[in-house]
Amino acid sequence: MESSAQLIGISVGPGDPELITVKALRVMRECDVLFAPQAKISDHSVAKGIVARFDIPEQRFRTITFAMDRSRESLRSRYQQVADQIIEEIEAGKKVGFLTLGDALTFSTWIYTLDAVRIKRPDLLIETIPGVTSYAALASQVQQPLGEQKERVLILPCPDDMENLRREIESHDLVVLMKIGHRFDALLDLIKSMGLEGRCVLGRKVGMDGGEVFEDLRSLPAIEKLGYFSTMLIRGE
Numbered sequence: 001m002e003s004s005a006q007l008i009g010i011s012v013g014p015g016d017p018e019l020i021t022v023k024a025l026r027v028m029r030e031c032d033v034l035f036a037p038q039a040k041i042s043d044h045s046v047a048k049g050i051v052a053r054f055d056i057p058e059q060r061f062r063t064i065t066f067a068m069d070r071s072r073e074s075l076r077s078r079y080q081q082v083a084d085q086i087i088e089e090i091e092a093g094k095k096v097g098f099l100t101l102g103d104a105l106t107f108s109t110w111i112y113t114l115d116a117v118r119i120k121r122p123d124l125l126i127e128t129i130p131g132v133t134s135y136a137a138l139a140s141q142v143q144q145p146l147g148e149q150k151e152r153v154l155i156l157p158c159p160d161d162m163e164n165l166r167r168e169i170e171s172h173d174l175v176v177l178m179k180i181g182h183r184f185d186a187l188l189d190l191i192k193s194m195g196l197e198g199r200c201v202l203g204r205k206v207g208m209d210g211g212e213v214f215e216d217l218r219s220l221p222a223i224e225k226l227g228y229f230s231t232m233l234i235r236g237e
């Protein structure tokens with residue numbers, strides 16, 4: 001059944017095109033216009049790359065760039081500009097999709113875009129199609145649970161303060177750590193000091209070309225720069 005929504009947040013999964021849902025693929029094909037976010041420092045949109053094999057006509061895509069390190073205020077104004085672009089297409093009678101990596105409502109650009117559009121046009125019919133998160137894909141690759149029975153699971157963008165992170169690890173059974181970036185060295189030091197190297201899984205570019213998964217950090221090769229698409233599963237004692 002065709003979606004009646006005018007704007008749809010479409011989850012494209014963590015990288016492997018086979019992890020796109022049947023619904024996401026159908027809706028993508030129904031959309032007249034597909035917005036695809038791209039990091040300003042990158043030369044391509046990762047989300048658009050994931051759907052490349054589905055032969056969606058190039059002219060339907062609109063790439064929108066975001067600077068990752070912007071202040072909250074400048075990001076807000078960027079999302080307002082994106083909302084204006086989206087609304088313009090909808091007012092021209094187009095059905096609009098917005099591609100997001102992983103799941104659309106998990107730490108994503110879609111969340112802020114959605115808010116900005118809703119403020120300007122609360123009357124629009126909007127839908128979000130859920131997807132496979134990066135950490136679900138990582139857990140599947142090593143076939144480890146993301147939670148069982150009464151376990152306490154925390155999904156956390158990596159904090160700058162490692163003492164804060166230590167407390168979170170100590171008070172949860174599993175910490176899913178996203179957005180590690182430049183904190184990687186400090187994070188490794190913390191994990192070593194807690195004796196948890198054998199209880200951590202690190203995934204880089206999971207499901208993407210060149211993706212790697214390390215099941216035990218004691219055999220981790222030297223990594224100079226971790227890269228943005230990295231997630232760690234940390235099992236406390």
Ligand SMILES: C[S@@+](CC[C@H](N)C(=O)[O-])C[C@H]1O[C@@H](n2cnc3c(N)ncnc32)[C@H](O)[C@@H]1O
Pocket residue numbers: 014015100101102103104105106107108109132133134135177178179180203204205206207208228229230231
């Ligand atoms: C802006 S968040 C996007 C999260 C995404 N919406 C999800 O559902 O997984 C970016 C963070 O997601 C994680 N991430 C996204 N894709 C990944 C992948 N293919 N492999 C490992 N981590 C990934 C990384 O922690 C990265 O810093």
